Amino acid sequence: MIIKKINHWKSYISKLLYILTKRQKMLLVGLVVLAFISSILQTLGVYMISPLVSAMTDSDVFLSNSIIKRIAENSGTNDVRQLFGIICTLVALIYVIKEIVSVFQLWYAAKYGAKVQKELSEGVIRKYMYREYDFFTSYGTANIIRDVTNDTNAVYVILTCLSSLITEAITTLMIIIYIVVADVKMSIVVCLLAMICVFIMYRFFKNIMKRSGEEARVRYAENRKVLLESVEGIKEIQVMKKQNFFLQRYSETYQKTQAPQIKQSVATSAPTYVIEGIFVVGIMLYIGISASVDKSFFSKLPMLASLLVGAIRLLPSVGRISNNLNNINYYLPGLNNIFDVIEKQSRFTKNGLEDKIDSRNALPFNEKLELKNICWKYENSDKKVIDNLDLEVVRGQSIGIIGKSGAGKSTLADIILQLHIPQSGTIVLDGANIMDYPYEYSRVIGYVPQSIYLIDGSIRENVAFGIDENEVDDDKIWNVLKKAQLDNFVSDSENGLDTIIGERGVKFSGGQRQRLAIARALYREPQILILDEATSALDNETEKAFMQEIEHLYGQITMIIIAHRLSTVRNCDKVYEIIEGKAIEKNKEQIF
Ligand SMILES: Nc1ncnc2c1ncn2[C@@H]1O[C@H](COP(=O)(O)OP(=O)(O)OP(=O)(O)O)[C@@H](O)[C@H]1O
Ligand SMILES: [Mg+2]
Incomplete structure (x- = not known):
């Protein structure tokens, strides 16, 4: 089953790579690199904050922290206040760099996205304009408009979801490594919780998302068709006073486009709460049980507090991983269609003559x-x-x-x-x-x-x-x-x-x-x-x-x-x- 799933994903990725031009792929690599840097900085921030949290409860724990030890060695001071100051400055610095990288990443992603969207849309209309004339009479204007606008947008959304997926996966991995170093048992608990959450949410919403995504495409085209007919046929409509008939059809088809959209919207937001619930219950259970069986538990409390910071930081990442996976499923039908369009060469483009x-x-x-x-x-x-x-x-x-x-x-x-x-x-x-x-x-x-x-x-x-x-x-x-x-x-x-x-x-x-x-x-x-x-x-x-x-x-x-x-x-x-x-x-x- 897992192999089948991996093959599915492989086929989606290869479709995506087929659709993208060489230049677009290069830009995508840039996006992933930026995502990587930003998630490293993110985790570094969490690493650095942890000694701060422990210092608030116990200065001995603060001094025994490996990061603090290293800073103490390098700066030649053992004074808690000074070290505290240094670490505060470092955290601030890391966050400033991280925010700068994040803003740059945002700008880059927006620019890259806009470029990809324009080029894709252009590519699809180009393919269509060189297709045989009979295709137009049978396929219909509404479908063509849908493919050129909606479906190319779907590919763009999948790209942003993938890049976000990579960022969040790296962040999650880093934080889990951080927890492993400090507390193996806790890391196993957190890791299991994260996997269970993502798996449940993915399984639960997978088919709903795919079906909704396909339905949304069909409904969108239906609604566009009614809109086109209402505008193009306005002369006859006015002569026969059939405005209400067309308005009614517009309203009906519009409503039908919304049902899958509502499902998508719920399916991309609900998991965050469910995951939060599972996480909090799981960690509380772990801490509660540890406290009752482990006699030295309370001496470990300061360290646990800093671990909790990491675990809590994981929550939004795990939530976003799940949302992105669900969203990708929703937009897959659009990607499949664009792949078909781009792959299908028209009889003229086959000769490479179009220009x-x-x-x-x-x-x-x-x-x-x-x-x-x-x-x-x-x-x-x-x-x-x-x-x-x-x-x-x-x-x-x-x-x-x-x-x-x-x-x-x-x-x-x-x-x-x-x-x-x-x-x-x-x-x-x-x-x-x-x-x-x-x-x-x-x-x-x-x-x-x-x-x-x-x-x-x-x-x-x-x-x-x-x-x-x-x-x-x-x-x-x-x-x-x-x-x-x-x-x-x-x-x-x-x-x-x-x-x-x-x-x-x-x-x-x-x-x-x-x-x-x-x-x-x-x-x-x-x-x-x-x-x-x-x-x-x-x-x-x-x-x-x-x-x-x-x-x-x-x-x-x-x-x-x-x-x-x-x-x-x-x-x-x-x-x-x-x-x-x-x-x-x-x-x-x-x-x-
Ligand atoms: N896109 C189409 N799909 C299916 N049948 C079609 C299509 N276009 C035309 N036809 C059919 O082909 C036949 C010939 O149509 P055509 O438009 O060539 O007739 P015509 O001789 O030009 O008529 P007119 O003098 O009315 O313009 C008609 O019976 C018509 O129903
Ligand atoms: Mg004729």
Whole structure:
């Protein structure tokens, strides 16, 4: 059983070491060294105080103390008063140094902790941002927020608990050694008491803590989800006057997050009292029994008094050891999750390419983009949305894609965009399999999605998406705004390109948002532009003007235009309809 337990702890520690970077591990060593120094000083303080305590009852005992003897030898005096003065000064000095070290340790731990927390959080969001797109739709925003904030915090808490555990373990050991030197029997009693206390508290709370820790994570995510829905769905909520429904759910889920927290809070405080009780009863019993059986007991009283100081000093340390062990159990599920996240390499990070995106050139595109035998079905669904689809897009051509709602047009666009990796089939650009060149390929493609995502920033920031403000070319922005039929609107706005568009673009109309998304796609100067219902929110006239602009690009940009309105694809070179997962070429004369 003990071996099993040790193996458990070994696996936790190795997970922790896996998560931490080399630098973080070095800093951790610093933390442990500081903890070591501080606990040595702590015990030294206790050592030095003991002769003081004995001097208060009997000066002979004071003089016979080994520390006092040594000081007397070194200072050449045997005067009790002088020695008392010296020892007082020494104790004061040790405590001053100890407090200085403690403050430094506190500062170091806070700084180290903050650093680790930031780096971990950053590391986790980085892993997620490079994960496949389908992961996001299935895992959910609330869980991601929980992992990035809550779970990384759990790892940090475990680190502080471990460092505190080391400090307290060293302190306990030192004090026990001190007691062994003075009174072996008493040290055995104290040692046994300490072990019994920690063991009982650990056993009793272990499973409760682990379960509460796991429950807290789940409940936290549930509550976050309700919060997100309440805020994101506020328009519909207000229209339907459903505030109370969402508030009720918020209240319920909030309450559920508190139950495990209360358990944790009690489980980390209660042991201190229980341990105190066991300790005091145990030591009193020991002293009581010694007094009644040992005739010379009362002559030993002064020494016992100083031992008691040590034993009492042990109490908080033993209490903290137990609290830390319990807390570690509570936060373990968070550590396990972060370990899984960091260990699981996404398909892109596996190539170690993630930092080099911007330095990569676009794949050459002179001939054609070919989709061969593509099959795709969503997870948790048996139906193949795309079933053995073949499609060829020749450079400079424009392809229209039509089909019923739910036929799989957007899914096809997502596949061409590499958001979905097909279960079978290949996509080849001028002979190069795009799977092998995800970044180079992404530079070829521009995309205007069916539902547009705008950031709460200026028009400039939204068009030059993900580009540093001082690297943005304003002339180019005006140029693409003109193509997207948005230049008049922007130049009429008071703040021009600096006009703020509000969260998700609420200050813009649907059509304006769509045109902004078009401008964004064009800003990247793509060679292939995929428009997924990109003009569906525009009135006929604006759409017509936009399509005319786009037609200027025919021949330069290759276009894949997904549309409901046949008029949108009227001028395309080829029109395909998605039927039962396949792209069927339409005879244009027949449909128009
Ligand atoms: N994330 C998903 N998980 C499971 N099924 C999905 C998912 N996204 C889409 N589907 C299903 O795949 C099918 C194709 O959806 P898709 O969005 O590609 O249709 P569409 O042709 O673009 O329709 P529309 O014209 O309405 O935009 C639909 O039946 C839809 O229910
Ligand atoms: Mg669609």
